[in-house]
Amino acid sequence: MIFAVFGTVERRSGLGRIFPLVSSRSNPDCWLMDKISKRTFLKGAPVLGITAGGPILAGAATHSENPLSKQETLLDPHYYSESGWQFGSQAIHHGEQEGYQVTPISQDKCAPGYQRPGNLKNPTVAALLRKVMELEGTQAAVGGPCGMGIIAQTYMALLRPGDRVVAHRCNYDWVMTLLREYLPSWGIEVQFLDFNQPERLEESLRKRSAKLVHWEPYVNPSMEVLDTQRLVEIAKAFGALSLVDNTWLTPYLLQPAALGADLVMHSVTKYMGGHGNAMGGVVSGRRDLISTIDRSQNWLGGLLRPMDAFMVTQGVKTLPLRMTQHSKTAQVVAEYLADHPAVKRVRYGGLPSWNALGQQASPRGFGGMLGIEWKQDRVHQSLGNHVRLILNATSLGDPCSRIMARQEETDRGIPARYTRVSIGLEEADDLMADFKQAIEKC
Known part of the structure; x- marks a missing residue:
């Protein structure tokens, strides 16, 4: 069943301000006009009651030609669940302590195995790790105190002097510091390449093997959209492990393990938790690799704490709803800013003008992160x-929208006069109005 838009509904709800409507009473075959922009459609979607799974009943008529009935989920089509439940149901129910709808916070330091690495014997932490494993489709997982913590633990556990790492030219700032400064001081070679051209990775690995290949599918902060499937294939062909930081897209929008990635990392502080009230990091993937990282926590320290795990677990339960809304709102705002006279270019995965991969190798949605190149320094x-x-603050991935002015770094693909934007869960109209008035005051 689908939503029927009648003239009477238009008068009551004011939908005429959002969609160009025609009266279906006079002509039942007339529905929404064929040429509706993505921005206009997405602005109206919440009003019409459209969800990630499709439209809900809000009227008493059906019509096979209604374009709203074709609304698709943003879920990565690679998702598979042995239980047969959908992603959203698994996010809510999977991994909870038996007999509990909400796994309690277990802070007992003397409980058997509590201080073991990975905290899998702590029911609160285990609930989160099991959810991540299920949603990412991986064999095992281990948690750390924050995203950067688990990335550093992963590198220190798996690498030895003389090993080689090949990474995309741009990653999260502190990952860049780890790769640029610390790993070389430990005798580990690091090469940075532009993974927008996968053939460059292939050429590098053909000349000399590497232990690890590291990238973010949707790059922080440059907003480059990388062909993760192709990069995984190249890494495997030359015997390198692939480490994919999936913090920005989450398993709802992209599941790197289904494409063959060996390890998938998350700062669960961001979208997985989604509320800006907890910190944590999780890496999941092949059991043998996770076992090595897990064991290293005996001497590295830095475990995921139960209170943080509890808060993140509650956030994971609404992940599909939040990522859908982040994606929809960001698309609306990106299209608005792209047309603004003060803007040189908007970088957002959902804009064909930016994402060269189009629909060939991209997720169906890109979450809330976008970048703005301004025409003038003053803005x-x-x-x-x-x-x-x-x-005007750092961090990202929670209900509050943020902006962060960046300095030009040509070697990382970060242009001049560039602002990173994290679109939260506010209404798109309010965000566009705020951008409008702020730009006018600059």
């Missing part, structure tokens, strides 16, 4: 002083 430098609803 770039002073925008943060004038936003009212949007926060």
Whole structure:
């Protein structure tokens, strides 16, 4: 069943301001106009009651030609569950302590195995790790105190002096510091390449083997969209392990393990937790690799704590809803900003003008992260002083929208006059209005 848009509904709800409607009473075959922009459609979707799984009944008519009935989920089509339940149901129910709807917070330091690496014997932490394993489709998982913590533990556990790492030219800032400064000081070679050209990785690995290949499918902060499937294939062909940081897309939008990735990392502080109230990091993947990382925590320390695990677990239960809304709102805002005279270019995976991969090798949605290249320095430098609803602050992936002015780094693909934007869960109209008034004051 689908939503029927009648003239009477238009008058009651004001939908005429969102969609160009025609009266279906006079002509039952007339529905929404054929040419509706993505921005206009997505703005109206919450009003019409459209969800990630399709439209819900809000009227008393059906019509096979209604374009709203074809609305697709943003879920990665590679998702598979042995239980047969859908992603959202698994996110809610999987991994909880037997007999509990919500696994309690277990802080007992004397419980058998509590202080063992990985905390799998702590029911609170285990609930989160089991959810991540299920949603990412991996064999095992281990948690750390934050995203950067688990990445550093992974590298220290798996690498030895003389090993070689090949990484994309741009990653999260502190990962870049680890790769640029610390790994070389430990006798580990690191090479940075532009993975927008996968053939460059292939050429590098053909000349000399590497232990690990590291990248983010949707790159922080440059917003480059990389062909993860192709990169995994190249790494495997030359015997290298693939480490994919899936923090920005989450397993709802992309499941790297289903494409063959060996390890998948998350700062669960961000979208997985989704509320900005907890910190943690999780790496999941092949059992043998996770076992090595797990054992290293005996001497590295840095475990995922039960309170943080509890908070993140509650956030995971709404992951599909949040990622759908982040994606929809970001698409609307990105299209609005792309048309603004103060903007040189908007970088967002959902914009064909930016994402060269199009639909060939991309997720169906890109979450809430986008970048803005400004035409003038004054807007770039002073925008943060004038936003009212949007926060001028770091971090990302929770209900609050944020902006962060970046400095030009040509070697990382970060342009001049560039602002990173994290779109939260506020209404798109309010965010666009805030951008409008802030730009006017610059």
